[in-house]
Structures are given as structure tokens and as C-alpha cells.
Amino acid sequence: MFFRPGRERKVMRKIYSGIFLLLITAFIMGMGKAPVVSKVYIRKFDNGHYQLIVNKRPYIIKGVCYSPRPIGKNHEFDWWSDPNKPWITDGRLMKAMGINTIRVYQTGQNPDDVKKVIRDLYNLYGIRVILGHWVGYWEYPCPLYGDKDFQDKIKKEVLDMVSLYKDEPGVLFWVLGNENNYSCWGHVNPWSSDDIDKEPDPQKQKIMRAKIYYSYINSIAKEIHALDPNHPVALGNGELIGLDIAAGACVDIDLIGCIIYRGKTFGNLFRSLKATFDKPVAIIEFGADAYDALLKKEDQNMQAFFLESQWRQIYQNLANDKEGVGNCLGGTIFEWTDEWWKYNESDPQGWGVHDTESNWSNGSYYFDITAPKNMNMNEEWFGIVALSDKIEDGINKRLPRKAYYVLREFWRNPYRKIKGQKPKWTYKAKKTEKIRGQKIELKSQP
Amino acid sequence: MKKFIVVSLLVLFAFSPVFAQEKAGVSSAAVTAEPAVANTASTASVASGNNKEFGVYSDKGARDNHYIPSGWMGDYGDIKLNDQSTDNPHSGKACIQFAYTAKKSQGQGWAGVYWQNPANNWGTKKGGFDLTGMTKLTFWARGAKGGEILQKFKVGGIGMGTKVTYPDSAEVEIGPIELTDTWKQYTINLAGKDLSYISGGFGWVATADLNPNGCIFYVDDIKFEADLDIKPEARKEEAMPFYVYADRATINNHFIPSGYMGDYSDIKCDAASKEDPYLGDSCIKIVYNNKVSQGSRWAGIYWQNPANNWGTVDRGFNLAKATKLTFWARGAKGGERIEEFKAGGIMGEFSDSDSGVIGPVVLNKEWTQYTIDLKGKDMSYIIGGFCWATNLDVNPEGATFYLDEIKYE
Numbered sequence: 001m002f003f004r005p006g007r008e009r010k011v012m013r014k015i016y017s018g019i020f021l022l023l024i025t026a027f028i029m030g031m032g033k034a035p036v037v038s039k040v041y042i043r044k045f046d047n048g049h050y051q052l053i054v055n056k057r058p059y060i061i062k063g064v065c066y067s068p069r070p071i072g073k074n075h076e077f078d079w080w081s082d083p084n085k086p087w088i089t090d091g092r093l094m095k096a097m098g099i100n101t102i103r104v105y106q107t108g109q110n111p112d113d114v115k116k117v118i119r120d121l122y123n124l125y126g127i128r129v130i131l132g133h134w135v136g137y138w139e140y141p142c143p144l145y146g147d148k149d150f151q152d153k154i155k156k157e158v159l160d161m162v163s164l165y166k167d168e169p170g171v172l173f174w175v176l177g178n179e180n181n182y183s184c185w186g187h188v189n190p191w192s193s194d195d196i197d198k199e200p201d202p203q204k205q206k207i208m209r210a211k212i213y214y215s216y217i218n219s220i221a222k223e224i225h226a227l228d229p230n231h232p233v234a235l236g237n238g239e240l241i242g243l244d245i246a247a248g249a250c251v252d253i254d255l256i257g258c259i260i261y262r263g264k265t266f267g268n269l270f271r272s273l274k275a276t277f278d279k280p281v282a283i284i285e286f287g288a289d290a291y292d293a294l295l296k297k298e299d300q301n302m303q304a305f306f307l308e309s310q311w312r313q314i315y316q317n318l319a320n321d322k323e324g325v326g327n328c329l330g331g332t333i334f335e336w337t338d339e340w341w342k343y344n345e346s347d348p349q350g351w352g353v354h355d356t357e358s359n360w361s362n363g364s365y366y367f368d369i370t371a372p373k374n375m376n377m378n379e380e381w382f383g384i385v386a387l388s389d390k391i392e393d394g395i396n397k398r399l400p401r402k403a404y405y406v407l408r409e410f411w412r413n414p415y416r417k418i419k420g421q422k423p424k425w426t427y428k429a430k431k432t433e434k435i436r437g438q439k440i441e442l443k444s445q446p
Numbered sequence: 447m448k449k450f451i452v453v454s455l456l457v458l459f460a461f462s463p464v465f466a467q468e469k470a471g472v473s474s475a476a477v478t479a480e481p482a483v484a485n486t487a488s489t490a491s492v493a494s495g496n497n498k499e500f501g502v503y504s505d506k507g508a509r510d511n512h513y514i515p516s517g518w519m520g521d522y523g524d525i526k527l528n529d530q531s532t533d534n535p536h537s538g539k540a541c542i543q544f545a546y547t548a549k550k551s552q553g554q555g556w557a558g559v560y561w562q563n564p565a566n567n568w569g570t571k572k573g574g575f576d577l578t579g580m581t582k583l584t585f586w587a588r589g590a591k592g593g594e595i596l597q598k599f600k601v602g603g604i605g606m607g608t609k610v611t612y613p614d615s616a617e618v619e620i621g622p623i624e625l626t627d628t629w630k631q632y633t634i635n636l637a638g639k640d641l642s643y644i645s646g647g648f649g650w651v652a653t654a655d656l657n658p659n660g661c662i663f664y665v666d667d668i669k670f671e672a673d674l675d676i677k678p679e680a681r682k683e684e685a686m687p688f689y690v691y692a693d694r695a696t697i698n699n700h701f702i703p704s705g706y707m708g709d710y711s712d713i714k715c716d717a718a719s720k721e722d723p724y725l726g727d728s729c730i731k732i733v734y735n736n737k738v739s740q741g742s743r744w745a746g747i748y749w750q751n752p753a754n755n756w757g758t759v760d761r762g763f764n765l766a767k768a769t770k771l772t773f774w775a776r777g778a779k780g781g782e783r784i785e786e787f788k789a790g791g792i793m794g795e796f797s798d799s800d801s802g803v804i805g806p807v808v809l810n811k812e813w814t815q816y817t818i819d820l821k822g823k824d825m826s827y828i829i830g831g832f833c834w835a836t837n838l839d840v841n842p843e844g845a846t847f848y849l850d851e852i853k854y855e
Contacts, residue, residue, distance in 0.1 A: 202783070202806035262793060268800045268824035275822035363756055364793040 036308050037167055040231050042254055042329070049326030050280035050320035054128070060318060061103030061330025062280055062411060064094065064384070067339060070396050072352040073385055074341035075110035075331055076383075080108025080117055081386070087117050090336060093385035095125040095387065097404055098411035101172055103130040103284055103332040106115075111243070122140070122170030130332065131165060132175035132236065133158045135217070143183055144214045146193030158238030159227060166228040166414050173231045174224060175257050175284060176217050179238030184209035210242045214249035220275040236284060240272055247277040255329065257284035262342075263364025264309040270317040283331035286310055290386075290401055292376035293358045293371035295406070298381070302367050307333065307384070307403045308410055315414045331406075337398070338383035355380050394419070465756070475495065485595050497538045497753065500580060500811065502561055502647045505538040508531045508670075510627040513647035515542070517568070517604075519558030519652070523551030524660070525559065530573075536629045541666035548654040548661075549755040556597065558651035560604065561668070569605025569612050574645030577648065580670040583634040583648065583737030590662035595697050597651040598752065599623065600632050604646035605757045615643040617759060619752060622656065622697045636670070649828030655694050655717050681827075685728035688765055690749050690852035691830040693726035695719035695801035700763065701831030703730070705748025705792075708835070711739035712844070714788055715747060719848065724813045729850035734836065736844040744785075745793055746835030748792065749852075755829050757794015768854035771818040772834065778846035780811030784836045789818050789854070794831035799827040806840070 040059075043051045057143045068079050068086040079086065094102070102121065102381075109115045120129040136143045138153040144150040160177065165171055183189040185206055196208050221233040232254035237243060239260060244255075256279050260266055266283070273281055288306035292299040314331050317324035343355035358375035370374040384404045388397035501510030506529050515642045518525055526545040535541035546557055564573045583601050603617030604610075616639040621798040623632065649669050652661065689698040695718055703715050712735045721730035733746055751761055791801030802818040834854050836845065 054677065085623065202808065203804065206806075267797055271824060272800060272822065362793070364796045364797060366757065369756075369794070 011179050013193045036169055039231050042232055043306065045319060045326070047326065048278070050329065051319040052329045054277060061332065063103055063330065064099055064100055065285060065332050065333035066090070066104055067100035067335060067336040068337055069339050069341065071389055072090060073339050073352050074348070076343055078108050080113040085120070086395045087116040087121055088381060089393055090120045091125040091127055091400060093398060093400065094127060094336070095188055095260060097408045098125065098231055101128050101130060101174070101330070101408055102336070103132065103330060105132045105178055106134055107161055107165070114165065115168060118165065118168045118170040128170050128172040130172050130175055131161065132178060133161055135177040135180055135220070137177060137180045137183065137189060137319040140187050141276065142191040143180065145209070145216050145387060146191070146196065150214055155223070158220055159223060161226050162224050166231065171231055173254070173379055175236045176220060176253070177236040177260050178285070181213065182238050182241040184213050194325055207245060210245040210401045211249050214242070214246040216269065218250040218252050221250070225252065234284070240269065240276065243277045244275065249372060253279065255280045255282060257282050258286040261286060261362055261364065263366065264306050264364070265311050266310065270327055274325050274327055281331050282329045284312060285300060285334045286331060287382055288304065289381040290383070290403070291356060291376045291381035292368045294358060294368035301383070303401060304403040304406040306365065309404050312412070333381050333384060338380055338387050340380055342379040372424045447684060448850040456644070478547050479696070497598045498672045500575070500577060500670040502583070502670070503542065504667055504669070506540050513561035513563045514565040514847040515561050515566035516744045517562045517646065517649065518557070521550050521552045522555040522557060522583045524557045526551050527559070533664070536666035541664050543662065543664050545712045546652045546657060546660050548659065549655050550654055556651060556657065558649060560581065560649040561647045562604070563645055567604070569610030569645065572612050573610060574614060574643040577641035577670055579677045580641055581673045582638040582666070583670050584631055584766040585634060585648065585668040586629050586631050586666045587625055588629045588664050589625035592625065592665050593676050594661035595652070595656040596623045596625065596663070597621055597653050597696070599632065599634065600649045600651070601636060602644045602646050605642060606815070612643065612645065614646055615640040619761065624697050629666070635676060635679040637676045641718050646714060652664055656688070656694055656697070656718065658718065683764045686767050686855050688763070688768065688854040691717065691849065692851065692853070694728040701749035702753040703747050703749050703750050704753035705750050705830070707748065708742035708745040709738055709740045712737050713745050715748060724850035729848050731846070731848050732834070733778070733846045734841070736838050736842065738838065743839070744835060744837035746833060749828045751829055751831060752800065757792050757796050757829060760796045761796065762796065763831070763853050765825040767829050768825045769821050771807060771820060771852070771854050772815055773832070773852040774813050774815050774850045775807070775809055776810060776813045776848050777809035779849070780809065782845035782847050783807070783811045783840040784809065784834050784847070785840065786833070786835050787816065787818060788830070788833040789820065790828050791832055791833065796829065798829055800824040813850070815826050
């Protein structure tokens with residue numbers, strides 16, 4: 001075939017254009033397939049305030065702790081592989097409420113299932129996931145943080161998790177541990193080492209344990225940073241206990257994830273943290289139960305009252321609030337749904353019963369603190385969404401409690417309410433609730 | 447979170463109140479009842495008719511006496527009342543004389559009297575007054591010798607936080623107060639308080655610790671006033687040092703060891719022990735036995751303000767200037783282990799603003815000073831001034847130990 005010069009140029013131009021279009025198309029298609037990982041980092045302002053940045057934009061964590069275990073199942077149930085996909089229903093409800101984040105304590109056993117959940121929540125609803133690891137807290141017989149083999153084993157588990165999920169666009173950040181610091185104080189899962197045992201002073205023993213633990217967490221944080229530069233690492237700490245020691249031993253963590261149950265207020269938490277360990281904080285576990293242990297009935301108003309008050313304090317301490325400390329990044333409420341197995345976890349019969357017995361006490365939740373023996377905290381009633389024994393879409397029907405709607409309204413316009421310092425509604429004890437309390441034998445003083 | 451119950455229970459030993467009310471231990475038989483002079487059922491505001499004053503007591507039988515000193519509390523057998531004393535009244539023909547013997551007739555170690563309406567009303571009858579518009583209560587008082595210490599004078603508080611049908615709407619206190627031997631006027635600031643229902647118009651409390659030999663004192667001309675110039679009381683920053691406990695019978699003791707926790711029946715607390723005090727003439731002796739009376743296997747005491755306040759009463763001290771709390775301690779044998787000494791940390795409707803903790807501490811047989819570091823803490827609102835807690839796992843035989851000179855600095 002012969003072409004004239006002019007026609008030849010025209011043909012060549014068409015060929016080049018075609019090749020160019022093909023390359024563009026291939027590039028675009030390629031981009032669609034490759035994961036686009038959000039760069040998540042924490043910005044520090046000149047005034048010392050902190051802000052979480054996701055995809056170059058400020059991000060307030062409006063989250064819930066998520067453990068969607070159905071009625072009749074306990075903590076061993078691997079909900080990640082639940083064929084009924086409860087996160088689809090839950091994600092829709094969460095998005096409607098304004099939730100943008102869930103926190104999970106530990107990933108499931110099957111990585112493909114975990115990725116599926118993360119992707120579904122992110123792609124369908126834009127909800128991101130805070131992924132946690134227990135860091136050996138529940139290892140038998142105890143978390144031997146002073147033992148090299150134990151350290152290596154647990155560290156490998158954590159780094160495996162990071163490797164598996166660091167490229168998931170829905171991941172927000174990592175949380176190391178959940179109140180593991182209490183083991184250093186001997187309150188839960190006490191552990192020791194030969195060197196610690198040689199120290200006769202029990203106060204010094206605690207400090208030795210804390211230094212070992214926080215240094216170990218720091219070493220994990222450093223390795224995570226080397227592996228994954230795109231996501232911050234949080235220390236999951238019970239209250240502020242031990243953070244004065246962490247300030248010297250755990251400098252490479254990016255933020256503190258605090259577990260706090262102080263009723264309607266976080267008290268001096270933000271200021272105290274600023275003074276002892278100047279890191280940003282996310283309140284990764286807080287909330288209130290929805291059962292009045294004194295009147296022995298569900299009380300959704302009480303739960304909503306505490307939660308709205310807590311969220312107002314979170315917002316008052318976000319970056320660039322004139323009166324707050326500016327070190328708060330947001331929070332994750334404990335928790336999304338009730339968990340019916342928790343009162344007596346060793347009794348499978350009880351997993352299908354919504355127990356009303358309380359098994360711990362907290363005076364900060366003062367409306368029902370005069371319940372018998374002051375046992376006022378009902379572990380199975382912390383959900384802002386209740387579970388029905390009716391099945392809908394293969395899962396227990398979700399029944400949002402009042403807190404769900406109150407927080408939805410709060411998040412729609414949080415600053416307006418802060419300025420006024422008055423919530424739209426307030427919780428008033430009913431007349432019967434005023435007549436509360438029981439006579440407890442006392443050693444009375446004037 | 448269930449797995450943190452143990453932690454919560456340990457941490458929250460501070461929150462397991464052994465609630466108390468002053469009326470506990472009160473015998474209604476111990477009342478010098480008088481017929482109620484005033485309207486016993488009205489709750490219409492007394493200020494609605496432009497009343498500038500509303501009397502509690504002016505003279506025996508006076509028409510403007512609206513409350514009756516009928517609510518005898520604590521060691522009521524230690525109280526004698528003369529409501530027509532002519533011994534130098536502040537005004538009129540008579541004043542009220544109280545003699546408190548401190549004999550601990552009912553084993554309480556304290557006693558007090560409420561002016562009630564109607565007589566003997568502990569919140570079970572409708573009888574309080576709506577005092578909205580009143581901004582202060584004033585009264586005159588003097589001691590027979592001078593130096594008598596009243597733990598507190600108060601307005602309201604009857605039935606608050608309990609199951610009664612008609613609880614007072616407010617509770618305001620001042621004290622401790624050291625009386626002089628001449629008449630002096632005292633004021634309880636009520637500005638900003640909810641006075642819509644007050645059945646306990648006035649009251650006083652004295653303790654055996656502060657008056658080991660008893661005391662005689664006088665009160666006169668007690669009345670509510672509508673003073674528009676008085677403003678709600680700002681909580682002042684307390685000067686340092688600020689004592690939790692200095693010695694028995696001193697006005698410097700700002701907190702009361704009233705918050706018994708855990709196996710509370712297994713604790714004996716003597717705040718006037720003479721057994722080798724570190725300083726002064728007395729110290730605190732704690733005896734904790736191993737009977738496990740309440741089944742807890744641990745015990746402790748909170749020093750509170752006011753007594754028995756588990757965050758239910760808005761009465762925290764502003765100790766923002768404090769950078770540490772120091773105290774001296776010794777064990778009877780040495781080796782007694784106290785799991786925690788604590789400053790602050792009471793959580794309730796009115797929570798302490800912060801807390802500081804040390805422990806476990808193994809006590810020496812000799813007096814040793816300990817320090818709770820409060821630097822960086824917010825001690826601007828403290829109800830629980832001091833606390834200790836321990837358990838039988840580390841003290842199988844129980845423990846006897848001593849404390850002295852507990853103070854914020």
C-alpha cells in the first residue's frame with residue numbers, strides 16, 4: 001500500500017493519537033485498580049494544638065467501638081466472617097447518624113474477611129477503621145513484657161497486622177493495647193521478671209514494669225513507622241495512669257488513645273495530659289450504659305445525657321477552640337450495639353439473655369449509684385443501638401436508642417450548642433428517681 | 447470492657463460510698479418540740495410580699511420564729527438546750543444556750559441541732575418555705591469562754607440525696623468556726639442558691655474531736671435576709687499549707703474521715719490518739735482487722751468535705767496552689783502495706799478536679815514522711831482531701847498504723 005506524503009502524515013497522526021489514548025486509558029484503569037492510601041498524619045499548630053489530617057483535610061474522629069456480636073454469641077464469635085454482613089446495615093445507620101469511624105480491638109482471623117469489612121465500610125459509607133491489637137494483654141498466663149521471646153512473638157503479630165492492612169484506604173490509624181498499663185500496676189494480669197522480683201519496694205516495682213512496658217510499645221511504634229509511613233500509631237492507655245513514665249519511654253507514639261469512664265465530664269484530662277505528656281489524644285473508649293440499676297429499668301435519657309455532655313467536652317478541646325486545650329482529635333463511643341454475653345461470659349445460657357445485673361460500680365454515673373452495693377454499671381447495656389431478638393436482613397434488628405438521635409443532632413451543629421453552653425435538652429430525674437437511694441449502714445460523721 | 451471490672455472495682459473503691467446523712471442516729475424522742483409558729487404547709491415565696499427578712503429565731507415565742515430547734519442529731523444525749531437564756535442575750539430578752547458535753551452518748555462523736563419546720567420534719571412532711579429572693583442568713587453567736595469550735599453552721603440539706611418525699615432544695619454550710627467570748631455576727635451566703643424549698647432553716651454541728659471537753663455557746667437573732675448587694679460566693683483559692691489533719695481539736699482540720707469503704711466495720715479510726723504523735727499532742731490511729739465483715743477483703747477511708755460527701759454536695763476546696771500533699775505515717779510493727787494513699791479522686795455529680803496517688807507503701811516502725819506529687823495537677827476542686835486503702839492479701843492479719851500532719855503544701 002502506498003500513501004501520499006500528506007495522507008501519510010494524517011495516518012501517522014491518527015496512529016499516534018490512538019496510542020496516546022490507549023496509554024491514557026491504561027493509566028486511568030491502572031489507577032483504578034491500585035489502592036489509593038490516604039496519608040493520615042497529625043498536624044501541630046504554633047499554639048500547641050493538634051489536628052488529625054486525612055487526605056490533606058482536617059478530620060474529627062466521630063466514632064464508635066464496634067463489636068457486632070449477635071444475641072446468643074460471645075466474644076469468640078468471628079463477626080468479620082459473618083455471612084450476614086452486619087456491617088452493611090450498621091454502616092448505613094452510622095452514616096445517617098454522622099459517624100465517620102469505627103474502632104475494632106483486634107482484627108479477625110481471616111485477612112480477606114477483614115479487608116472485605118474495611119472496604120465495604122469505606123467504599124459504601126466513607127467510614128474509616130481504627131485497627132487495634134491487644135499486644136499480648138490476654139496471653140496465658142500473663143503478658144510477660146519483660147521476656148524477650150514474648151516481646152518478639154507479639155511484635156511479629158502486630159507487624160504482620162500492619163503489613164496486611166496498611167494499604168487499605170479505609171484504615172485510619174493503629175492502636176497498641178487497651179488498658180495494658182494496668183498490668184504494670186498489678187490490677188489486671190499482673191506480671192513480673194527476675195529483676196523486678198529482686199526489688200523490695202513495691203512502688204519501684206511498678207515503675208520498673210511501666211518502663212519496660214512503655215519502652216516495648218515504643219519499639220513497636222518505631223518499627224510500624226518504618227513499615228508504614230502513612231498511618232499514626234496510638235497507645236491504648238487506661239485513664240492517664242502511667243503516662244508520666246510513658247513520657248520518657250514512649251516518645252515515638254503519635255497519639256494517646258485514652259479509655260475513660262468519668263461520667264458527664266472528662267475532668268482535667270486534657271489539661272493534665274498536656275502537662276505530663278504533650279501528645280494529642282483520642283478518647284478511644286468512653287460512654288454510658290442505658291440501664292438504671294436503681295429503678296431496674298432501661299433509661300435511654302440517662303445514657304443520652306452523659307454522652308452528649310461527653311461529646312461537648314470533646315469538641316471544646318479540639319484544635320483552635322479558644323477555651324479548650326486543643327489536644328483532642330475526637331473519640332469512639334463504647335459502643336455501637338449492646339453485647340448480651342458480657343454479664344456472665346462463662347455461661348452460654350446467659351448469652352441469649354439481656355442481663356440486668358450490674359457487675360461494677362462507678363460514682364461518676366451518679367443517677368443510679370445508690371443501687372444495692374452501689375453496683376450501677378450494666379455491661380450489657382452500653383450500646384447506642386439496642387438489639388432485638390427479631391431477625392432482619394439476617395441479623396438482630398437494630399433499635400437506635402435516644403443517644404443515637406441526640407448525637408446525630410449534636411454533630412449536625414456542634415458549635416452552636418457549645419457557644420450557648422446549654423444542650424438542647426437536659427436530663428431531669430423523674431419524680432420517682434428523686435426518691436432514690438437506699439439506706440446503707442454507715443459510720444456517720446457530721 | 448468487662449475485663450476491666452477488676453480495675454474498676456479497685457480504682458472505684460473511692461466511689462463505693464457508705465452514704466451517710468446527718469440525721470442517721472437521730473432519735474425523734476430527743477426533741478424539744480414546740481408548736482410550729484408559722485405556716486407549716488406554705489411553699490409560696492416569702493419574698494413575694496417584698497419581705498426583706500424572714501426570721502428563724504429572735505426571741506422565745508416571737509411571732510417571727512419560723513423554725514423550731516427540734517432536729518437533734520448524732521450524740522443527742524450530749525446536748526442541753528436553754529431557749530430562754532437571759533445570760534447576756536444579743537438582743538431582746540433571751541437567747542439560746544447550748545451545752546455540748548462531748549460524752550459521745552450515742553457513740554457518734556458529734557452532735558448537732560437543726561431548726562425545722564414543722565418540728566421533727568426530716569423531709570417526710572410538707573413544711574418547708576420558699577425562700578426565693580433571700581440571699582443570706584445571718585446569726586449572732588458567742589462562746590461561754592471563747593475558743594469553742596463549731597464544725598459548721600448550715601442552711602438546708604434536710605433529706606437531700608435520700609428517699610424522702612420533701613427534700614430541701616439547697617444545702618449551704620460554713621465552718622469550722624472558732625467562737626469568741628463576745629457576740630459576733632456570722633453570715634451564710636445564699637446568693638444564687640435554689641431556696642425554693644427549705645425545711646431545715648438553720649443548724650449547727652459540733653464534734654468531740656474539736657471540743658474534747660465539750661463546750662457551751664449561745665446563738666441569737668437568726669434570720670434570712672434579702673440583700674441585693676451580696677453576690678454568689680466565688681470559691682477562693684486556699685492558702686498553703688492547708689491541713690487535712692493537724693491535731694485533734696483544731697480548726698485547721700479541713701476534712702473529715704467519714705468515707706469508710708470496703709469492709710468498713712473492720713476499721714477503727716481514732717483521730718485523737720495519744721500514742722506517740724509525730725507532732726502536737728495527738729495523731730490518727732487506724733486499726734484494720736481481718737474479719738471481712740462486709741465480704742470485701744479490702745478497706746479504706748476518705749477524708750471528705752463535708753462529711754460523707756461522695757460527690758453529691760458541691761463543697762470542694764480550691765487547692766490550686768498545692769504542689770504536693772505530705773503526711774507522716776508509721777506502722778505499729780513495721781511492714782504494714784498500704785496499697786494507696788491518695789489526694790482527690792472522688793467522682794460523682796461534683797467530681798474532684800484531679801487526683802494524685804502513691805503506693806503501695808510499706809510502712810516503717812518509725813515515723814516517715816511521704817509525699818504525693820501534685821505538680822501539673824488541677825487541684826482546684828477537692829472534696830476528698832486524703833485517702834488510704836489496703837487489703838488483706840498484703841496484710842493477712844490486718845494492720846495498725848498511724849498518720850499525722852497531713853497537709854497540702
